[in-house]
Amino acid sequence: MKLINQLSKETGIPIGTIRFYEKTGLFTGEKKEEVKTNNYVYYGDDVVEKLRFIQMAKAVGFTLAEIKEVVDAWYKKQISKKAKIQVLDKKLLQIEEKIKELKSVKKQIAICKFNIENENIENADETIISGGRPFDLPPY
Amino acid sequence: MKLINQLSKETGIPIGTIRFYEKTGLFTGEKKEEVKTNNYVYYGDDVVEKLRFIQMAKAVGFTLAEIKEVVDAWYKKQISKKAKIQVLDKKLLQIEEKIKELKSVKKQIAICKFNIENENIENADETIISGGRPFDLPPY
DNA sequence: GTGAACTATGCAGTATACTTCATACTTGTT
């Protein structure tokens, strides 16, 4: 069992943010009954996994509320199996959508790069170029 | 050339948000010189493309500041070719990273779904289940 | 046993991305 500082070191997430996530209900630590002198909170390895999941899900544009839906579907009792599967299926669809959007963004940036690389070839790489679109490619 | 209302209808982005994006410097419309009675702003088809790009880039977790970097690399004069390519290459790397993260999140959700589907098989689909992890699969 | 480092709690403040509101002028319809 880890204290919050170790959790922070293992994930790279600031302590304040971890506390914020816990307050948001994304996970919970536990106070040790045998320790009476303080009220330090201990976290299991599952919390590290959750934090990594949160990091990635956030990086691809999911909100904490959306992430919480998934976490609840996984951990919460009192949610029917049917409801849980529904939530997860919805997320899987959203992920497919995001993958499509990512590919589209990637393609547009690649085209953009191609255009820049092929305009004003006579100028050196530090030259200030004048913009414009030399080829009949779509914008972006 | 379109007015802001048409732009909104074509993209599904609220007028207020479009104005906000323009104020942020993501694109600009143009006032028509020949029209003297008002100061309506007109937008070209490129703005529609930009708005769609912004929508997608936002959906996969890019901030407006990051999106602006790309837009500036594409449209701004006074940025060297080298600097533009640098920005775009950085974005392409970020996108690869996001694709990896998306796949990881997808996998974890799929495992989560599998676990839920295979626990308490004897119960009907409306049953309140008690949680727990019946198989030795990693959390998420 | 003293000081540095760690922990808990609560509340205020910040950044980002909108969203609403108020005001005022313009355009299109009847």
Add this chain to the structure above:
DNA sequence: AACAAGTATGAAGTATACTGCATAGTTCAC
């Protein structure tokens, strides 16, 4: 002409996700 609907501008308000600060108690190294 009247009135709904559209447009511009600026400022204030909101939601999300932190971030920092102040306070206070705890643990650890020396």
